[in-house]
Amino acid sequence: MYKRILIANRGEIALRIMRACKEMGIETIAIFSEGDRGAAYLDLADEAYCVGPARSNESYLKIDRVISAAEVGNADAIHPGYGFLAENSHFNDVCRNCEIDFIGPLPASMDQLGDKNTARRMAREANVPVVPGSAGLITDNAEAAKVADEIGYPVLIKATAGGGGKGMRVAKNAEDLETALKQAAQEAEAAFGNAAVYLEKYVEEPRHVEVQVIADQHGNVVHLWERDCSTQRRHQKLIEESPATNLPEDIRTAICEAAVRMIANANYSNAGTVEFIVDKNHDFYFIEVNARIQVEHPVSELVTGVDLIKEQIRIAAGEPLAFTQEDIGPCQGHAIECRINAENPDRNFQPCPGTIDHLIIPGGKGVRWDSHVHAGYTVPPHYDSMIGKLLVHQPTRKEAIATMLRCLDELQVGGIATTASFHKKVLTHPEFIAGNIDTTFVERTLLD
Amino acid sequence: MAKSGNVFDIDRLHQYVEFMKENDITEIDLEQNGEKIRLSRSGGVMPVAASTPGPVAAPTAAADDDEAAEPDHIVTINSPMVGTFYCRPNPESEPYVQVGDMVTAESTVCIVEAMKVFNELPAEIRGKIVAVLVDDQTPVDVGKPLFKIDTSA
Numbered sequence: 376m377y378k379r380i381l382i383a384n385r386g387e388i389a390l391r392i393m394r395a396c397k398e399m400g401i402e403t404i405a406i407f408s409e410g411d412r413g414a415a416y417l418d419l420a421d422e423a424y425c426v427g428p429a430r431s432n433e434s435y436l437k438i439d440r441v442i443s444a445a446e447v448g449n450a451d452a453i454h455p456g457y458g459f460l461a462e463n464s465h466f467n468d469v470c471r472n473c474e475i476d477f478i479g480p481l482p483a484s485m486d487q488l489g490d491k492n493t494a495r496r497m498a499r500e501a502n503v504p505v506v507p508g509s510a511g512l513i514t515d516n517a518e519a520a521k522v523a524d525e526i527g528y529p530v531l532i533k534a535t536a537g538g539g540g541k542g543m544r545v546a547k548n549a550e551d552l553e554t555a556l557k558q559a560a561q562e563a564e565a566a567f568g569n570a571a572v573y574l575e576k577y578v579e580e581p582r583h584v585e586v587q588v589i590a591d592q593h594g595n596v597v598h599l600w601e602r603d604c605s606t607q608r609r610h611q612k613l614i615e616e617s618p619a620t621n622l623p624e625d626i627r628t629a630i631c632e633a634a635v636r637m638i639a640n641a642n643y644s645n646a647g648t649v650e651f652i653v654d655k656n657h658d659f660y661f662i663e664v665n666a667r668i669q670v671e672h673p674v675s676e677l678v679t680g681v682d683l684i685k686e687q688i689r690i691a692a693g694e695p696l697a698f699t700q701e702d703i704g705p706c707q708g709h710a711i712e713c714r715i716n717a718e719n720p721d722r723n724f725q726p727c728p729g730t731i732d733h734l735i736i737p738g739g740k741g742v743r744w745d746s747h748v749h750a751g752y753t754v755p756p757h758y759d760s761m762i763g764k765l766l767v768h769q770p771t772r773k774e775a776i777a778t779m780l781r782c783l784d785e786l787q788v789g790g791i792a793t794t795a796s797f798h799k800k801v802l803t804h805p806e807f808i809a810g811n812i813d814t815t816f817v818e819r820t821l822l823d
Numbered sequence: 824m825a826k827s828g829n830v831f832d833i834d835r836l837h838q839y840v841e842f843m844k845e846n847d848i849t850e851i852d853l854e855q856n857g858e859k860i861r862l863s864r865s866g867g868v869m870p871v872a873a874s875t876p877g878p879v880a881a882p883t884a885a886a887d888d889d890e891a892a893e894p895d896h897i898v899t900i901n902s903p904m905v906g907t908f909y910c911r912p913n914p915e916s917e918p919y920v921q922v923g924d925m926v927t928a929e930s931t932v933c934i935v936e937a938m939k940v941f942n943e944l945p946a947e948i949r950g951k952i953v954a955v956l957v958d959d960q961t962p963v964d965v966g967k968p969l970f971k972i973d974t975s976a
Contacts, residue, residue, distance in 0.1 A: 409966060424905050424964035440965065443905035443937040447962035473938070 376692050377401050377451040377476070382420070383441050384456030387763060388670075390416045390747045392454045395684035404448040406441060408434035410755040416747040422448050429757045435459045438466050445475050452476035452691060454684075458759070461667040462489060478691040480666050484643045488664040498661040501640040503633045506652070506660040508575040516553055522574050523552055531577040532556055534563035534570075541566045545577050578660065580813040581652040583607065584619050585665075586634035587675040589646050589686055591696045596639045598631040599675040599683075600706050605812045606801060608724070613794070613817065614713055614801060615671040617678045618706040619653075620772060620810030626657045637664065646672070646687050655813075670714070670764070673745055677710035677768040679703050709772040711779050715746075716760040719792035728756035733789030737782035741768045741775075754791060762793065772810070776802055797821075829855070836862070863896065863975050896975035898948055899956070899968040906937035908969065910959045918959075924952045925976065932970055935963060944969075951976035 381404040382392045389405060393416070396403045405420035410429030417423045424444040427434030434440070436459060445453055453470050455461040455478070464482040471477060479485070488494050495505045507526040512535060513519045523530045523546065532555055534542025542563030546555035556572065564570040587599040603619035604612045618627060634649035641664070648665040672683045686697065718724040734750040746763025748754070754762060765782055769775040780802055783795050800821055801807050807816070829835065839851060839862055851862045902908070910918040910933055920932050926946040934941050954971035957963060 412966075424962070425966050426905055427965045434965075439938065440905045444964065446938060447905065447907055 377688065379404060379421075379448065379450045379452075380478070380688070381406065381441070381445040381448060381450035381453045381475075382456065383435070383453050383460055384458070385411055385414075385435060385758065386416075387745050387747045387761070388456040388668075390419070391745060392456060392684055393419050395682060395688065399685060399688065401688070404444065404450050406435070406444050408757070410434075410757045414747065415749055415752065424448065429755065431459065431757065438463075438469055441466075442469060442473055442475070445470075446473070450475055452478055452688075454478040454687070455667070457667050457669055462665075464489070476691050478687050479645050479668075480643050480647065484641055485666045488641055488643065488647075488666050494663055495661070497641055498637055501633075501636040503637050503661045504659060506575055506578065506662070509573045512571045512573050513556070516556060519556055519574060520549060520552060523549065526574065526576045529577040529579065531575045532559040532572050533575055534559060534567060534572050536563065536567040536569035536571065542572070576660075578652050578654045580655050580815060581605075582619070582654075582813050583612075583650065584622070584630060584653050584659065585648045585650045586631050587646070587648055587669075587672065587683070588634050588638045588643075589681075589683065589690070589696065590638055590644045591690045592644045592693060593695050594639075595696045595699075596635050597696055597698065597700050597703060598635050599679045599681055599703060601627060601630055602671055602674050603812075604671065605814050606807070606817060607814050608817045608822070612671065612714065614711065614798065615674050616709065616711045616772070616775075617674045618709065622653070622657065626653075626659070630659050633659070633661070637661065645690050646683055652814075670761070671712050673743060673764060673766050674710045674712045677743065677766060678706040678708060680707065708768055708770045709775045710766060710768040711772075711775045712764055712766045713779060713783070713798040714761055714794070715763045715765055715786070715788070715798075716794045717754045717762050717791045718760050718794050720794050720797035722792075724794070726756070726760045727792040728754045728760075729791040730754075731762075731788055731790045733787060735785065735787040737765070737785035739778075739781075741778055742766070742782055743768070762788070762791075776808065836860075840864075861975070896950075896973060897953065898950070898972050898974055900932060900944075900946060900948070900970040900972060902935055902963040902965060902967045902969055903944070904935055904937055904942065905964045906935040906942070906962070908957045908959070908961055908963045909934040909936060909941075910955065918955075920952050920955075920970070922952050922955060926950065926952060926972065946970075946972065948972055948974055950974040 379402040380396050382389045393403045402421040405417050405423040406426045407417055407423055408427055408429050426440040427437055453475055460466040464485040467477045467482040498505050509522045529545050529547045532544045542559055544555040544559040546552040559572050560570040583604045584601050586601045590596040600617055601619050602615050602617045604615045606614035630651055637649050638647060646668045648669050650662040651659045652662055653659045676683055717727045719727050730753040731748055731750060736744050743766040748762045767775050767778040769778055783799050786795055843864055853860045927949050928947050930946045931943045932946045933944050935944055950972040952970055953973045956968050
């Protein structure tokens with residue numbers, strides 16, 4: 376087992392990893408930028424090294440400095456957390472070449488699954504459904520009609536050079552197709568100088584359902600059930616829960632087993648998440664794999680009792696998984712996470728860095744708070760705005776919602792604005808309570 | 824300004840200091856009979872020190888800025904990187920610099936070794952080493968103070 380691990384990250388995830396290491400008797404090396412100098416959580420590490428000025432690309436993303444810190448600190452392994460260098464296969468490579476273990480998958484796995492095309496091909500090979508689409512670019516209207524008939528309406532016409540939602544049109548049926556094609560092509564030409572388009576099945580009111588998977592280096596792959604992350608704003612997750620509501624058990628099992636097949640076929644090891652979209656008919660389609668530990672991993676920890684970070688460390692050190700799929704069994708109860716961000720929901724979620732002069736953290740049965748902040752902490756402006764993750768775990772979803780609402784009332788963060796009030800709006804909304812949420816829910820119902 | 828007399832006369836020096844402040848002059852070099860003195864200010868008046876062999880009393884000018892904690896002319900060189908600090912080029916050599924040495928911007932003051940690459944660090948400022956702040960072969964990180972340099976020397 377490792378004697379020392381360097382944590383190549385900051386904030387709450389750095390603290391999370393430190394906690395796991397301490398409990399395992401592993402020494403920790405923290406890194407920090409000038410923007411994080413003096414943060415209280417750094418005192419919990421055995422050693423800490425400044426790796427540069429506040430800006431991430433001058434500090435946390437500086438591979439040479441991170442490796443140097445690992446070398447002078449005698450680290451056996453590096454845990455990259457999430458974001459920053461967590462899915463950087465070059466960094467992964469450099470670590471291994473410097474004889475420092477990277478706590479995550481092999482660089483080749485990262486590369487393969489990181490390429491969307493390759494990942495889709497691997498999904499098909501693993502018998503995992505992907506969003507149906509044209510094999511390549513559409514050359515004429517006749518071909519478009521043929522493909523659309525095959526994949527089924529409605530179809531989404533997408534500009535190959537596109538982005539930001541431009542050059543996209545939905546065709547609801549065959550009559551709409553030709554007009555939609557022309558409009559999409561025109562917009563694409565105007566915006567990107569390239570009129571080429573391809574077709575994809577348009578998934579209406581999609582739910583974002585992802586599966587937590589963990590695999591060791593001995594071929595054992597286990598899923599820890601799914602998380603529904605449909606409550607999003609601008610593609611940023613706000614609330615995650617497990618299990619996914621209103622999904623029949625056989626569908627949930629099928630999605631989770633598909634995720635396991637995907638990971639097993641990819642020769643992937645360590646923690647990873649397989650993302651799917653689920654339509655209103657409960658058909659599910661593979662989107663991508665996140666080859667790292669994620670922000671919302673505690674949701675799955677709560678419903679399975681597994682410590683994912685400890686498992687990651689053990690797997691990287693060559694140990695087999697501590698449990699089988701049978702050991703995991705069904706989801707235990709219901710867990711919800713609310714991401715508490717230093718943003719003002721009344722001002723279009725404008726970020727509010729500043730000093731927290733007062734902090735009261737909720738408690739009680741079934742409450743978990745993962746955060747590095749404390750009274751007197753100054754939220755720096757240079758990084759993401761998340762200040763803490765508020766989680767609840769109760770036997771039923773109804774009780775979990777009640778606990779979360781109580782906690783959001785108890786939580787007091789003085790000195791900065793937070794998204795707590797927004798979460799209350801979501802959790803009291805009848806559609807959320809009924810479990811009728813998809814990725815358009817927030818933007819449709821709660822924002823003006 | 825007096826046209827003749829001892830350049831290093833204390834009253835004279837006070838006059839120079841006032842002159843510098845009024846006209847926002849940063850530096851004056853004075854020479855007389857082989858003895859030299861430099862008056863240097865940065866936003867405040869600093870005490871002067873003669874860079875000649877003989878002991879010359881350094882008059883402390885009427886400073887606007889207090890010389891509390893650290894006078895402006897004492898500057899630290901901080902590590903720009905993470906690595907291991909070496910004070911000498913190799914185990915058999917003398918250290919690159921010791922307290923009392925004068926350095927120029929290009930002078931190598933130490934090595935910081937990172938990932939088996941030995942990086943020679945230049946002083947980047949001119950002055951006299953007045954303190955070495957880290958022990959040989961110890962780890963340093965970004966911003967760690969390594970040396971104190973008296974830039975008025």
